[in-house]
Amino acid sequence: MRTVVSRLIHSRASISKLNAMTISKSRRHLSTDSNKVDEPFKVEEAETINVPPPPTEKLLVLGGNGFVGSHICREALDHGLSVASLSRSGRSSLHDSWANNVTWHQGNLLSTETWKEALNGVTAVISCVGGFGSNSHMYKINGTANINAVRAASEQGVKRFVYISAADFGVANYLLQGYYEGKRAAETEVLTRFPYGGVILRPGFIYGTRSVGSMKIPLGVIGSPMEMVLQNAGSLSRIPLVGPLFIPPVNVTAVANVAVRAATDPVFPPGIIDVHGIQRYNQRKSK
Template sequence: MVSKLLVFGGNGFLGRRICQEAVKNGFQVMSLSRSGRPPRPQSLQDKEWIGEVQWEAADVFDPLSYNRHLRDATDVVHSLGILLEDESYKVKVRNPLNKSFDLKSLIPSFGSNPLDKKNPNFTYERMNKESALILAQAFRQTLSSNESKRAEMPTFTYISADKGFPLIPKGYINSKRQAEAELMHYEDFFRPILVRPGFMFDEYKTSSDARSYVHNGLELLNCGNRVLLRNKLHFVNELIRPTISTQQVSRNIISKIRDPSFSGIVSLESMLSMN
């Protein structure tokens, strides 16, 4: 039986690489997102695997929009979430760098204009926690109502985070940890796989944008910690964390999905140690 993987947010920065790795490993793959559109290919290789994925539109907060897809799914990935409660930051991160770029523009401001209209769903509580729990509950109900027995325990993968980031509100990491704790309660229905990557970059990204700017800065700090301090100071190691590529994270996710004995946390260190 071919495993069917549903990736919520499959056209996103990490989600697209999860889809790519799943196709490579013989999964039947479906991406679900608000737009239902595939990502823009960055290479000829991208065009090949993108054509193998089924791209569908759905609203994670509305199970009626995707329940039919859950019925024959063996594995589900929740690759949704936000770093800041400001919708504009994702556009700023993706845009090419120019002379007017200011890193401070990515830092959240303390205090906001009460007249500004904000998306009520664009909060840590809704995007990082509730969206995952709504999806997990929908998957559990589908599994409970499905009378056919499965050869292996289904999986539910949640993209969490390694640590909080300096200058990022604590609500970010708190919402991730709260979601993790709730998802572990579903162990009788599926294997929870809780993935904790650090700052991510794409190995095939060629253009310069805000993400590459931050990545280069973090790599410089990591190099200094490794060469000058030899990673011997615990508090420095906790503050300056290694970066990891979306490709490495995706390989680890598919590996853990295929391992019927695994459930629980996938740490940043364990992902970096995997070849």
């Protein structure tokens, strides 16, 4: 019995010594770790990686030195876009400061070789090209010239194409047959070549301040009151033959706003937008 008790006492003593050794070692480790915390923390400098800036949207405005085109150029610049213009006369005669930020190209849409370089790097095109004259001349300017532009832009890989066309005025279509036939032919080409990125705007009378040389003609004096009256007279536009004559005018800034949005917004729906649609899209943007 004494032998068993002696062995138990000896075992307890051994366990106590073992615990003491473990605690001692743990203290040494804690002491060592605390010393390491006190040491200064070394931070290695991260390697610098040159990340290229995001691609810039580049817009080409066909007829950018005209009444509608100049407003579109200015609107696009306000959106931070890189803007270029192509026309037969080249640089705009406007002396406004924004005109210095546009890259001006001179060329003839009827001769693709004279202007195809202007499409380099372009992501969207807005065409304001149009004109009046004989039926053959009107078809050539409103139709053939724009069709050439649509085809060249498509072959160059341009993402979106916006065409400023014209509202259907009924009786006027017969009086300006070449004008409207050319417009509709160009519309067909846009919808065919750009089924997911082609937008056609059909405004009626476009008003705003038009610059002719050093003179400024305030078309808004007539257009603004007419727009206020006719935009709420939708039933009149459905009258046979003369109904289209009651299509309300639209401000040039509204046309420019919607055109730039259609050219740059990837979710903007493709297709034809009439004057009422232009007004709605412009109001949505201004809110």
